[in-house]
Amino acid sequence: MNQPGNTPRTGGQASAGLRALVVDDEPPLVKLVSSYLEREGFQVASAADGERAVELAREFDPDVIVLDLMLPGIDGIEACRRIRSFSNAYIVMLTARVEEIDRIVGLSTGADDYITKPFSPGELMARVRAMLRRPRTTRDHASPVRHVGDLEIDPGAREVRRSGEPIELTKIEFDLLDVLSAEPRVVFAREQLLERVWGADWFGDDHVVDVHIANLRAKLGDDPRAPRYVRTIRGVGYRIGDRT
């Protein structure tokens, strides 16, 4: 059902029969976005929190997911990860703060695009169309396993192994390792790690980073005096990667 005037030429046709899932805790926004998507020919479902989002992603099996970063329950990043573990949908993340983009990109969330609030529905639609136009092959989550020495990091499965032996990490520990290992050899300041792992709106002491790094090291069997994985750059931050 193409609306004359409002709907750009390409849209209606291309998205006919596709399903979209909108996740946000603000009903008006959900409604607005949904109506735009419907006008494009999408069949739309919506959720207001993270748990429901993951559920619906599974049951409804959408082709496109518009996902807010800030959600009650499990947050957008975690929801995105979980959904990505079973779904192949295109995911657009909504963020209220520009700085959060770093987080989405830095952590391996699996999002395909992001857009900052406030945004115009037209822009969002343009992004969605652009994504759909992108060949699926762009989805190169194929072999994302990283190696650091005898360490094996699988961001998709959120698993770490040391010489084959699985190591159990907490969320924060894994995220730290994730961010650090995504760019080996690059030094991350504590502030950067806070921003990436904790989020831009964190207000607290840098010191938490040290503690979690210590715990991470302990689990990895890493000696701070002679670290094989996570090394300290005094006065600056931490780094992972090849031996010096």
Add this chain to the structure above:
Amino acid sequence: MNQPGNTPRTGGQASAGLRALVVDDEPPLVKLVSSYLEREGFQVASAADGERAVELAREFDPDVIVLDLMLPGIDGIEACRRIRSFSNAYIVMLTARVEEIDRIVGLSTGADDYITKPFSPGELMARVRAMLRRPRTTRDHASPVRHVGDLEIDPGAREVRRSGEPIELTKIEFDLLDVLSAEPRVVFAREQLLERVWGADWFGDDHVVDVHIANLRAKLGDDPRAPRYVRTIRGVGYRIGDRT
């Protein structure tokens, strides 16, 4: 907390040595964006029309291009296409109207991101950083590693090697070397070094610089009488770089 002003800016490190091209026909906007990019460590060039943009993209070989859609001469879309035909740069398009996004994404222009005017420079920077960080596009831009004689300086990893052999430097030592090597052959007064390395709010004796330079030289294996790397300009300051 770290010493004020001392902490490397998140962007500064990562973008050090990278080149950016800003294209817009409004000089104030060009100036604003340029200054932000420079603050992030970019070397910046600019153009006011499409032809010049394509020219500069070729000659200047930028890593990032900020490109306005509306331009005198060939417009942004066409310029983007032409540039894309030979350049590997990240391209952000600026649009005044949201609807234009459809055009950018609809036509295969090859832009990597787009942002609508008015935008905050901070948002643009976040996008640029995010683009540079995108894992899939492993850009082969000129190595961010600097060379001074047989010295190899990697600002991102904060590593220094001399003929392949890693050299351990403290924070201040590395920062000094970083500042000096960023602009080879340029003489830095002690005060300038204090400002850049220690931060603007440092109040203390210039003499610290001497001491740290001495330590740095010692670690680099440099003889003050016949320095190969850090040379003293009596009565002025220090400098690094090629013979003369």
Add this chain to the structure above:
DNA sequence: GGGTGCCTTGACGAAATCTTGACCCCAGTC
């Protein structure tokens, strides 16, 4: 309601690093 796991905070000690001051040397100058 009790337990468990995880995160945050604060305190403390050890180690690395920085700053200061004293002293010496040398180049440039008279």
Add this chain to the structure above:
DNA sequence: GACTGGGGTCAAGATTTCGTCAAGGCACCC
């Protein structure tokens, strides 16, 4: 050839930074 100021060197004390530990709190699960 002596003088002078800038710069090099050294070492000791001051400071910062990091790693560790443990207590408290919160959320979640049974």
